Amino acid sequence: MNKILPYFLLLFTLSGPQKNSKQFIARQGQITFFSYTSVENIEANNNQVLSIFDSETNDIAVNMLMRAFVFKKDLMYEHFNESYIESDLYPKATFEGKIIDFDKNNTQIQTKIIRGKLTIHGISKQIDIKTTIEKTALGYTMSGEFNVAVSDFRIKIPPILANNIAKTISIKFRFQFQPYEE
Amino acid sequence: MKLKFYKSTIILFLLFLFVGIVLKGFIFKNSAKNLSNQTAIATLNSDELINSFTLNEKKSNSLYEGKVIEVTGKIKEISFLNDRITIILTNNNKTFGVICDMNPNQKEKIKKLSNNQKITVKGICKGYLKDVILLDCQLDFSANE
Numbered sequence: 001m002n003k004i005l006p007y008f009l010l011l012f013t014l015s016g017p018q019k020n021s022k023q024f025i026a027r028q029g030q031i032t033f034f035s036y037t038s039v040e041n042i043e044a045n046n047n048q049v050l051s052i053f054d055s056e057t058n059d060i061a062v063n064m065l066m067r068a069f070v071f072k073k074d075l076m077y078e079h080f081n082e083s084y085i086e087s088d089l090y091p092k093a094t095f096e097g098k099i100i101d102f103d104k105n106n107t108q109i110q111t112k113i114i115r116g117k118l119t120i121h122g123i124s125k126q127i128d129i130k131t132t133i134e135k136t137a138l139g140y141t142m143s144g145e146f147n148v149a150v151s152d153f154r155i156k157i158p159p160i161l162a163n164n165i166a167k168t169i170s171i172k173f174r175f176q177f178q179p180y181e182e
Numbered sequence: 183m184k185l186k187f188y189k190s191t192i193i194l195f196l197l198f199l200f201v202g203i204v205l206k207g208f209i210f211k212n213s214a215k216n217l218s219n220q221t222a223i224a225t226l227n228s229d230e231l232i233n234s235f236t237l238n239e240k241k242s243n244s245l246y247e248g249k250v251i252e253v254t255g256k257i258k259e260i261s262f263l264n265d266r267i268t269i270i271l272t273n274n275n276k277t278f279g280v281i282c283d284m285n286p287n288q289k290e291k292i293k294k295l296s297n298n299q300k301i302t303v304k305g306i307c308k309g310y311l312k313d314v315i316l317l318d319c320q321l322d323f324s325a326n327e
Binding site for chain 1: 247309311313
């Protein structure tokens with residue numbers, strides 16, 4: 001009996017915590033985008049971005065509602081949803097990717113590349129995003145910043161407004177992941 | 183006669199200015215909305231709303247998206263992440279919920295709430311990811327008391 005007991009303990013320690021801490025969820029991820037031009041600065045905020053991250057496979061998926069972006073002015077919101085993003089046709093933007101060389105046991109802040117497919121306005125594009133990952137008491141916090149070209153996603157901007165909207169949009173993100181319980 | 187002419191132009195000018203300011207206010211109004219005077223197009227509990235979206239997202243979007251709705255549910259969590267006040271409502275359904283992004287003017291009322299309390303929230307429905315998302319939410323106190 002005494003001989004078997006350590007094996008049992010080993011089995012428990014190996015299977016126990018790992019099973020629980022495999023998937024992480026962020027329901028209230030934050031994404032902010034900026035468009036800086038000499039004419040006007042546009043900023044929009046989405047605080048309800050969903051993301052699920054698997055620390056075993058390093059897969060990460062992000063999903064957001066375009067209409068959940070909040071602008072300073074209603075007219076910006078209208079233009080964004082009706083003319084540029086066409087939210088009736090493409091209500092969501094998604095990202096699916098993998099964190100390269102992620103070390104889940106590292107308690108220090110680590111900077112990694114997430115490689116994956118970003119889909120906006122129905123158009124998908126391969127993209128590399130740099131992120132800082134910080135281990136927290138419950139899960140992870142990932143944040144970072146990257147740029148996206150408006151023309152890559154076939155977003156048409158009328159010539160009259162071309163000076164008001166930047167050619168590249170900078171996007172900031174921050175996700176606080178918690179263990180995902182079914 | 184000349185004096186009268188000046189007077190009328192000044193009045194006309196002021197009138198135009200006034201109309202302009204009012205119009206500007208309408209077109210470029212701030213998007214921080216106050217829903218207390220708006221009536222909800224639908225009143226339902228959180229399970230009904232979630233089931234509707236999980237069964238047929240397209241139809242539910244056409245019914246509720248962009249509209250003011252009133253949802254009753256149990257508080258699962260109140261969070262202050264990213265300087266926002268968010269209440270997550272659930273009922274019997276544990277995996278899915280309703281994320282209510284509260285209007286900052288509701289802060290005092292929210293302090294009195296606790297987990298598992300049943301509340302009614304009025305907000306603009308934005309759609310569904312894993313949870314249904316409502317923005318600019320207000321607590322409906324007449325229904326809560």
